[in-house]
Amino acid sequence: MADAQYDPDNIFAKILRGEIPCHRVYEDADTLAFMDVMPQGDGHTLVIPKAPSRGLLDADPAALSALIVSVQKVARAVKAAFQAEGLTLFQFNEPAGGQTVFHLHVHIIPRREGVPLKRHEGGMADNAVLAEHAARIRAALEAEP
Numbered sequence: 450m451a452d453a454q455y456d457p458d459n460i461f462a463k464i465l466r467g468e469i470p471c472h473r474v475y476e477d478a479d480t481l482a483f484m485d486v487m488p489q490g491d492g493h494t495l496v497i498p499k500a501p502s503r504g505l506l507d508a509d510p511a512a513l514s515a516l517i518v519s520v521q522k523v524a525r526a527v528k529a530a531f532q533a534e535g536l537t538l539f540q541f542n543e544p545a546g547g548q549t550v551f552h553l554h555v556h557i558i559p560r561r562e563g564v565p566l567k568r569h570e571g572g573m574a575d576n577a578v579l580a581e582h583a584a585r586i587r588a589a590l591e592a593e594p
């Protein structure tokens with residue numbers, strides 16, 4: 450079976466083009482980070498490359514390099530903003546791998562001992578709460594050395 454192709458009308462491509470809104474926390478020339486609308490925990494953030502790829506396997510290595518650098522930067526800020534004890538990162542590929550949005554992305558979720566993750570795509574978070582969480586992460590990014 451042929452590999453599935455990138456769909457330029459996926460939700461994250463629309464976010465990149467500014468066609469649908471997001472709670473933005475970080476942006477540079479190659480990457481964008483924003484709040485997940487159905488968080489599995491407070492502070493659940495997504496980091497995406499601007500270059501189009503469905504997942505890890507079809508991504509340009511240069512885009513992957515930029516992505517992982519942004520993931521580290523945003524992960525540090527997320528951990529600080531939510532005073533997390535740890536972080537869980539996810540990256541799903543294709544429906545069989547749990548992927549539901551077909552533009553490469555890395556999930557960053559702050560964790561605390563004994564607090565389980567909520568269900569993947571469990572429910573929409575309140576907009577005002579997401580805005581406040583995004584502001585917290587932006588402040589932590591500004592405070593980064």
Ligand code: 5GP
Binds near residue numbers: 541
């Ligand atoms: P995947 O299963 O593809 O790794 O996860 C896609 C993630 O995107 C899910 O966690 C889901 O909650 C999130 N998501 C889906 N639609 C939107 C949207 O329109 N905006 C934002 N910010 N996140 C979305």
